[in-house]
Amino acid sequence: MRDKFWILGGLLLFVGVATLPTWRDWETHANTRPPALVLPAHAKQCVAPLDFMRGSHMQLLLDWRQSAVRENNPTYVAYDGKTYPKSLTKTCLSCHDKREFCDRCHDYVGARTPYCWNCHVDPALGKGAAR
Amino acid sequence: MKITRKEFLKLSGAGLVLVFGGRELAALDRAAGATFPGGAKPRPRKQWAMIVDTAKCAKEPGCTRCIEACDAAHNIPAIPDKAHEIQWIWNEPADVVFDESDVQYLDAARRDEQIPVLCNHCDQPPCVRVCPTGATWKREEDGIVMMDWHRCIGCRYCMAACPYGARSFNWVDPRAYLANPNPDFPTRTLGVVEKCTFCSERVVAGKLPACVEACPEKALLFGDVNDPHSEVREVLSESYVLRRKPELGTGPNIYYRI
Amino acid sequence: MFLFEKALEGSRRYQLWVAGLVAFIGVAFVVYLHQLRYGLGITGMSRNVSWGLYIGQFTFLVGIAASAVMVVIPYYLHNRREFGRMTILGESLAVAAVTMCLAFILIDMGSPTRALNVILYPQFHSIMFWDMVSLSGYLFLNAIITVNALHAEQQNLPLAGWLSPVIRLSIPWAISIHTVTAFLYCGLPGRMFWRTAVLAPRFLASAFAAGPALLILLCLLARKLTGYDVGKKAIDGLAVVVTYAMLANVFLLMMELFTAFYSHVPELTEHLKLMYLGQGGPTLLGVFGQVSLLLMFAALAPLLVPRLRRSERWLTIACAAVFTSLWMDKGVCLVVCGFSPSPLGAVTSYVPTLPEVTITLGVWAAGALMITVFYKIAIAVNAEEGAEHSPTYEPGGARGPVGSAAHASQAGVLSSPGQFPASGDGTSGRDRR
Numbered sequence: 001m002r003d004k005f006w007i008l009g010g011l012l013l014f015v016g017v018a019t020l021p022t023w024r025d026w027e028t029h030a031n032t033r034p035p036a037l038v039l040p041a042h043a044k045q046c047v048a049p050l051d052f053m054r055g056s057h058m059q060l061l062l063d064w065r066q067s068a069v070r071e072n073n074p075t076y077v078a079y080d081g082k083t084y085p086k087s088l089t090k091t092c093l094s095c096h097d098k099r100e101f102c103d104r105c106h107d108y109v110g111a112r113t114p115y116c117w118n119c120h121v122d123p124a125l126g127k128g129a130a131r
Numbered sequence: 132m133k134i135t136r137k138e139f140l141k142l143s144g145a146g147l148v149l150v151f152g153g154r155e156l157a158a159l160d161r162a163a164g165a166t167f168p169g170g171a172k173p174r175p176r177k178q179w180a181m182i183v184d185t186a187k188c189a190k191e192p193g194c195t196r197c198i199e200a201c202d203a204a205h206n207i208p209a210i211p212d213k214a215h216e217i218q219w220i221w222n223e224p225a226d227v228v229f230d231e232s233d234v235q236y237l238d239a240a241r242r243d244e245q246i247p248v249l250c251n252h253c254d255q256p257p258c259v260r261v262c263p264t265g266a267t268w269k270r271e272e273d274g275i276v277m278m279d280w281h282r283c284i285g286c287r288y289c290m291a292a293c294p295y296g297a298r299s300f301n302w303v304d305p306r307a308y309l310a311n312p313n314p315d316f317p318t319r320t321l322g323v324v325e326k327c328t329f330c331s332e333r334v335v336a337g338k339l340p341a342c343v344e345a346c347p348e349k350a351l352l353f354g355d356v357n358d359p360h361s362e363v364r365e366v367l368s369e370s371y372v373l374r375r376k377p378e379l380g381t382g383p384n385i386y387y388r389i
Numbered sequence: 390m391f392l393f394e395k396a397l398e399g400s401r402r403y404q405l406w407v408a409g410l411v412a413f414i415g416v417a418f419v420v421y422l423h424q425l426r427y428g429l430g431i432t433g434m435s436r437n438v439s440w441g442l443y444i445g446q447f448t449f450l451v452g453i454a455a456s457a458v459m460v461v462i463p464y465y466l467h468n469r470r471e472f473g474r475m476t477i478l479g480e481s482l483a484v485a486a487v488t489m490c491l492a493f494i495l496i497d498m499g500s501p502t503r504a505l506n507v508i509l510y511p512q513f514h515s516i517m518f519w520d521m522v523s524l525s526g527y528l529f530l531n532a533i534i535t536v537n538a539l540h541a542e543q544q545n546l547p548l549a550g551w552l553s554p555v556i557r558l559s560i561p562w563a564i565s566i567h568t569v570t571a572f573l574y575c576g577l578p579g580r581m582f583w584r585t586a587v588l589a590p591r592f593l594a595s596a597f598a599a600g601p602a603l604l605i606l607l608c609l610l611a612r613k614l615t616g617y618d619v620g621k622k623a624i625d626g627l628a629v630v631v632t633y634a635m636l637a638n639v640f641l642l643m644m645e646l647f648t649a650f651y652s653h654v655p656e657l658t659e660h661l662k663l664m665y666l667g668q669g670g671p672t673l674l675g676v677f678g679q680v681s682l683l684l685m686f687a688a689l690a691p692l693l694v695p696r697l698r699r700s701e702r703w704l705t706i707a708c709a710a711v712f713t714s715l716w717m718d719k720g721v722c723l724v725v726c727g728f729s730p731s732p733l734g735a736v737t738s739y740v741p742t743l744p745e746v747t748i749t750l751g752v753w754a755a756g757a758l759m760i761t762v763f764y765k766i767a768i769a770v771n772a773e774e775g776a777e778h779s780p781t782y783e784p785g786g787a788r789g790p791v792g793s794a795a796h797a798s799q800a801g802v803l804s805s806p807g808q809f810p811a812s813g814d815g816t817s818g819r820d821r822r
Contacts, residue, residue, distance in 0.1 A: 121312045376579065
């Protein structure tokens with residue numbers, strides 16, 4: 001066991017590095033509670049049930065993207081028979097606010113904001129809202 | 132294990148036939164399709180086309196209403212550097228548009244006449260043939276040469292392939308050159324190629340393309356060239372028209388009435 | 390692992406050279422990160438000249454990679470043993486060149502993070518797809534061949550039998566990579582400068598001149614620096630290849646010039662005029678074209694005189710001229726000239742920017758590093774084998790049959806290390822006929 005120092009030291013270093021985010025949050029007193037999302041005031045129902053949206057909104061968006069852009073099929077028929085344009089800006093953002101809704105949750109779970117917004121325009125910006 | 136040189140040559144020949152002769156030729160054939168009349172590939176059910184009436188267009192010298200309408204509808208950035216410019220529909224002088232047109236003795240005023248040019252939504256689009264990802268393709272249902280900006284890898288092979296200079300690449304971030312982007316249409320991101328989509332987003336909603344709608348002289352006529360009773364066909368049946376570089380076999384769908 | 394440990398030790402000069410290369414690659418990588426963030430607007434490319442230095446280097450290097458067959462064919466197919474030492478160097482040059490090609494393709498992409506779309510959504514009608522298939526296949530083949538040949542040499546064993554078909558496959562494959570690269574260009578309807586049926590043959594001719602010229606220079610350099618001698622016979626043999634290939638290249642160029650200027654079709658002549666005459670005064674492109682043409686003939690003069698070709702000094706000069714000329718022709722002018730004038734008649738000047746040149750040099754530095762490491766390993770393995778078995782090489786330095794037969798008989802086969810064993814029934818390639 002003459003390598004004890006190196007083995008134990010290395011293990012400690014590994015544990016330290018692996019848990020670094022926790023220490024950092026502890027040190028900066030980061031708020032670890034999930035964000036209280038502001039739900040739209042004027043709409044009661046999303047294009048799909050809450051559970052589905054929470055877990056699979058990205059898949060829904062990818063499906064929309066595929067069928068609207070590549071299959072020339074721009075209208076989504078929801079589970080309750082309602083129809084919506086397959087559009088991030090025209091449908092999702094007509095109820096949700098990007099910064100209050102999308103960004104806060106993505107920031108919290110550390111899923112870096114996807115590059116949708118490199119192209120798709122947040123309508124709130126056009127209305128002169130502060131960036 | 133050893134084989135003679137002669138056997139080797141035979142084998143490598145067979146290998147070449149296998150590699151090239153099989154899938155590649157079949158694929159090339161499918162891609163090239165019916166370049167000649169009577170070929171096997173059926174034309175799309177519908178083929179959107181446009182007729183540019185150059186005489187009507189010339190009535191408003193210096194007019195750029197079609198271009199402005201398109202730029203606003205599609206978030207086309209105003210990049211001052213010519214090298215990085217994005218263009219969907221833009222003006223070029225007649226001798227540039229039609230390479231065979233002879234303007235040397237034309238009045239100076241007429242020589243500077245500008246003619247709008249845009250993607251030709253070709254019957255046999257070379258850009259589609261070369262695209263390695265299917266980011267650009269010809270729609271079966273209406274013949275529009277579409278773009279999927281999510282798919283494009285920015286290799287710019289399509290720009291080399293297009294004989295009309297109709298494709299632009301985002302050399303720099305276009306957002307920096309857009310004062311007030313229109314939220315109804317996406318901007319583009321750095322490093323993808325773009326071009327006119329014949330206003331597919333308007334056409335699917337039953338509207339005319341933005342440029343057609345904006346023209347004060349009604350110089351742009353949009354319609355289905357496969358429909359023998361369409362207005363487009365009516366005009367084509369009674370007037371002389373030119374297409375850009377028809378000798379290349381691309382089958383452009385923008386017609387210029389002279 | 391892959392004999393890599395041999396590259397980790399070396400003289401002080403070796404260490405300094407490797408450190409210098411790594412440092413430069415690091416600098417170039419930082420510049421590339423900047424390009425990634427800012428966009429390809431950082432380069433000299435534009436709307437009209439939408440490919441530039443990067444794709445030019447890619448095209449040129451595909452040729453360098455393909456030219457490995459010029460040593461593989463005589464060694465493996467014609468049993469010309471004098472090419473033995475050179476072959477491993479040629480194959481590893483191919484590995485380095487293909488890797489550089491792939492790097493240049495990625496660097497030229499506007500959205501490299503999406504590069505896998507080429508595989509996720511394969512488009513069989515796109516030549517770019519087939520180029521990817523042929524290049525990665527060639528890299529794979531050559532990597533297998535090189536590693537196994539080195540191992541065989543290290544253990545002083547003949548090559549494994551299964552490697553024979555792999556090597557034979559690599560020969561037509563090499564021809565295919567450059568043919569497909571030419572197809573990238575000559576299949577485009579609106580680009581008259583490229584749309585010529587002799588493009589693929591000319592690509593091959595120029596590749597088989599430039600690649601072997603580079604290999605000769607590298608072999609001479611290796612001898613000077615390490616004393617590793619590939620042998621006069623191999624160098625002379627390859628010099629003949631360079632001569633014939635360069636002649637074929639110049640011949641095909643003359644065909645292009647005749648067709649364009651005698652037919653007097655502006656679509657054909659205007660590109661060539663821009664390339665060799667400039668536009669109303671000297672342009673960068675014009676200068677490159679002229680110097681390239683001049684060097685082509687300057688290189689042919691000593692190559693065509695056997696006495697001069699066999700003189701190492703003249704051969705070095707000729708090979709340097711061949712390489713420079715064809716690099717200018719294919720690595721720069723070919724791409725730029727195809728875009729100007731544009732299909733709309735616009736002549737746009739293209740001058741690579743400093744970041745663009747830095748990134749390009751960075752990839753070349755990475756290539757130089759690969760070559761250094763590969764050659765170090767190959768030469769170390771060779772020296773080791775020599776020390777263990779007290780070699781009796783031919784005076785020329787090539788792996789001679791005398792020495793190899795001596796220890797081959799220990800291993801129970803009648804063949805030299807690195808060559809295929811004669812099969813049990815005595816039907817070797819030569820005996821069978």
